[in-house]
Amino acid sequence: MEKIKRFLSKIKYYRAVCLAISLVTLIIGIVMSIIISIGANKYQDQTVAKRWDKSGNSSHVSVFIKDTAFFTKTDVDGFEYELNEKLDFNSVFAESEESRRFIDCYVSKTTITLEGPCKTMGVNCMAVGGDFFKFHPVKLLSGTYFSGNDLMQDGVILDEETAWQLFGSSNVEGQKVLFGDRVLYVKGVYKKSEGKIYNYARGDKPEIFVPFELLNSEEAPLYITSLEVCMPNPIKNFAANIMTDLITMDSSTYEIVDNSSRYSVENLWMIYKNKKYRSMQNHDIIYPYWEKIARYEEDLLAPKAVVKVVSFVTSGTVFIGLLLYEISKLTKLKKRNDD
Numbered sequence: 001m002e003k004i005k006r007f008l009s010k011i012k013y014y015r016a017v018c019l020a021i022s023l024v025t026l027i028i029g030i031v032m033s034i035i036i037s038i039g040a041n042k043y044q045d046q047t048v049a050k051r052w053d054k055s056g057n058s059s060h061v062s063v064f065i066k067d068t069a070f071f072t073k074t075d076v077d078g079f080e081y082e083l084n085e086k087l088d089f090n091s092v093f094a095e096s097e098e099s100r101r102f103i104d105c106y107v108s109k110t111t112i113t114l115e116g117p118c119k120t121m122g123v124n125c126m127a128v129g130g131d132f133f134k135f136h137p138v139k140l141l142s143g144t145y146f147s148g149n150d151l152m153q154d155g156v157i158l159d160e161e162t163a164w165q166l167f168g169s170s171n172v173e174g175q176k177v178l179f180g181d182r183v184l185y186v187k188g189v190y191k192k193s194e195g196k197i198y199n200y201a202r203g204d205k206p207e208i209f210v211p212f213e214l215l216n217s218e219e220a221p222l223y224i225t226s227l228e229v230c231m232p233n234p235i236k237n238f239a240a241n242i243m244t245d246l247i248t249m250d251s252s253t254y255e256i257v258d259n260s261s262r263y264s265v266e267n268l269w270m271i272y273k274n275k276k277y278r279s280m281q282n283h284d285i286i287y288p289y290w291e292k293i294a295r296y297e298e299d300l301l302a303p304k305a306v307v308k309v310v311s312f313v314t315s316g317t318v319f320i321g322l323l324l325y326e327i328s329k330l331t332k333l334k335k336r337n338d339d
Contacts, residue, residue, distance in 0.1 A: 143188025
């Protein structure tokens with residue numbers, strides 16, 4: 001403290017200098033906070049919890065699974081049953097009889113061949129189940145989403161490129177397309193998000209969405225590589241801990257991500273701290289495009305979180321130091337006057 005006093009006494013305008021430093025670093029911290037907030041809300045794939053529960057008391061948790069773990073729809077059914085049991089045990093109930101305690105979705109990625117009026121072509125295919133489009137609301141150019149509750153699981157959603165190649169148009173809602181000897185119906189056409197990051201994450205091949213039940217069968221089950229849940233999170237890490245308890249596979253075959261806290265300062269700080277090890281994965285889990293993009297955003301925001309913390313700490317330290325110094329001077333002056 002004595003060193004600080006001597007240093008400040010040598011500065012003619014130390015009050016102005018200290019206040020300027022405190023103010024500038026405070027502004028930098030606020031700017032970094034705004035940038036992080038914008039980044040955290042930039043992608044709809046990461047904001048389902050906020051859309052589903054306006055109170056902010058829910059969490060979105062993902063599980064990414066190796067296809068060699070052979071995680072099937074039967075495993076999802078068992079997981080959903082156990083999740084309901086867990087929520088019952090923890091007295092977590094829906095707000096009303098019409099509402100749901102959680103929503104979930106699951107994905108298996110494969111390739112199929114479609115035949116349209118103009119062309120027969122192979123396409124990348126995401127077989128999706130549950131409430132997939134609540135988690136990942138792709139931008140539709142025409143038509144509607146399909147749902148796991150649809151009576152007939154024979155609808156497909158084409159990307160714009162596939163629609164043009166199969167039909168010569170993107171306005172093809174209700175049109176028929178052949179998948180082997182099965183007739184499927186186009187529920188909608190979506191537009192891929194544009195930009196370099198999306199191109200890197202998704203690749204340049206056509207990609208369509210089909211109902212999970214369309215391709216899944218007992219004889220040839222689809223292996224699920226992504227499971228996502230949005231559920232109440234009454235206390236910190238409640239949802240993530242439940243997921244950790246319920247996923248009982250070999251830990252080397254999956255990874256759990258708490259999407260709702262991934263852009264917290266604490267998490268971003270740890271990402272920056274361990275950045276040199278981040279690319280050294282010891283597993284061969286293949287992330288879906290939305291997770292690749294989310295991790296890219298984490299890498300962008302991690303340094304800003306560090307700057308935010310350092311700025312606020314610096315601002316507070318300088319201001320408190322100046323305040324204590326002034327109080328010390330006033331105390332000495334009062335004592336001298338009393339004497």
